[in-house]
Amino acid sequence: MSHPNNNLPSNEEVELIVGNSNSNFSGVTSTMLQVTSIQKDMMNLRIMGKHFVPDPSLVISFWDVVKMCRKPLSNGKWRIFHARRVDEMIQGVILKYLFGAKIKLVFSSAAQRKRSGFTVWLSNRMDAVIAMSNRSASFLNKPPAKINLHGVQTENYLPAENKQEAWQSLGYGGKYGIGILGRVREQKGVHLFVEACIEVLPKYPDVNAVVVGAISSSNQEFVNQLKDKINRAGLAERIIFTGELPFEQIPKIFSALSLVSALSYNEGFGLTVPEAMSAGAAVLATQAGAWEDIIRPGVDGYIVPTKNQKAVTEKIDLMLSDMDQLAAMGKAGREHVVQNFKVEDEARNLVEFFRTLQ
Structure with a gap:
């Protein structure tokens, strides 16, 4: 069981905000939690939404993000907001365009179907779209900034000796x-x-x-x-x-x-x-x-x-x-x-x- 990390840097210098909008556990939730468990040692991050997050000190609310992102980081750089779902893109767009949050919006797209007009509109508001595979990239309305395939926790999925x-x-x-x-x-x-x-x-x-x-x-x-x-x-x-x-x-x-x-x-x-x-x-x-x-x-x-x-x-x-x-x-x-x-x-x-x- 994970314990809260009391040595986390303050919210002032959070570099990455990760969307977590779904109260139902899904494959997206699973991969987000796996990735952030490693990313938190690389970037100061917070997860927007408490669902299934094992360390409550990593959780941040929408209104905390509004307050925190009124100004950029102390080095002048903007924070990153990473969405993996359409409703997280909506949250990001509201933060940036309604509340003036100093954030760069990134969306990871896995879907392999033609997107609705509204989803295309949202993705056009992103600073970058990442595709999760070559096939999902082919369904985007324009080429992605990057293709980044999911990884596996190889120490959890081990071959049997026999x-x-x-x-x-x-x-x-x-x-x-x-x-x-x-x-x-x-x-x-x-x-x-x-x-x-x-x-x-x-x-x-x-x-x-x-x-x-x-x-x-x-x-x-x-x-x-x-x-x-x-x-x-x-x-x-x-x-x-x-x-x-x-x-x-x-x-x-x-x-x-x-x-x-x-x-x-x-x-x-x-x-x-x-x-x-x-x-x-x-x-x-x-x-x-x-x-x-x-x-x-x-x-x-x-x-x-x-x-x-x-x-x-x-x-x-x-x-x-x-x-x-x-x-x-x-x-x-x-x-x-x-x-x-x-x-x-x-x-x-x-x-x-x-x-x-x-």
Whole structure:
């Protein structure tokens, strides 16, 4: 548990204000907290909004920011305001243009869809827009100032020393495990994974599969239909829906899996893939999120088109046909993430970019 840091510099010299407007915990909240835990040792920062912040001394209110930003820092530089959501852009625009705050506005954009006219208007008020992947950059109305991919906490997502033992200790049966993680719904491509498993698992008696994630009431019928298909194929003990597991168990699951699929139709970023790679799992992912920027096809996994059952089934079959090669892909993925996609790199790249704006 984090304890308040009483040695923080005063608000007078805060250089970075980080938006935190959502009271629901989300992927954006998670990445913000991970990045700021490192950034706070690089820049004097405060988080605007108390939701989920472990250290209350880092929290600042909107009205504190209004007061603090009436004048620039003592060295004459302006503070940075970093928004990751549309409503945080709105807050930043109000601070700067209504209250005259001496701030530079930065927005990190992950969405992969055409933006509304209002969002485009807001992003045009920013001093800089950062894209979270090449794919998200292509949806912006003008080129981003920077592309900065999310990083992973590589010390939390570690490969098991022995994947077979780690998998067997989880109690899902079989010698090896493959899986898909995240909310269980059609948009995540869960049915593509299940249909592929029904097709190929009879060829690989040592391999069992898990579908890990929450099932909402609106998706229960979707899951029931998949379970019926699994039962008819006689695979009920080999393709298991775990339901939602405690967050702290997820790294353990990743570290035991030999292959992780991520088959979303669209994705803001998709941390599942680099987290799985960090944990030494080979990966199969769709052309969504940042996955094409991260996966090296044939080296640490494969990329398939979205909504393509045939491609998913063929690639899972190919990957399971050589377990030594699958393990080698997992090792290659771990090295790739450690070298290129650590959360420390994401934080440092952001701070270096912020310095260029001040």
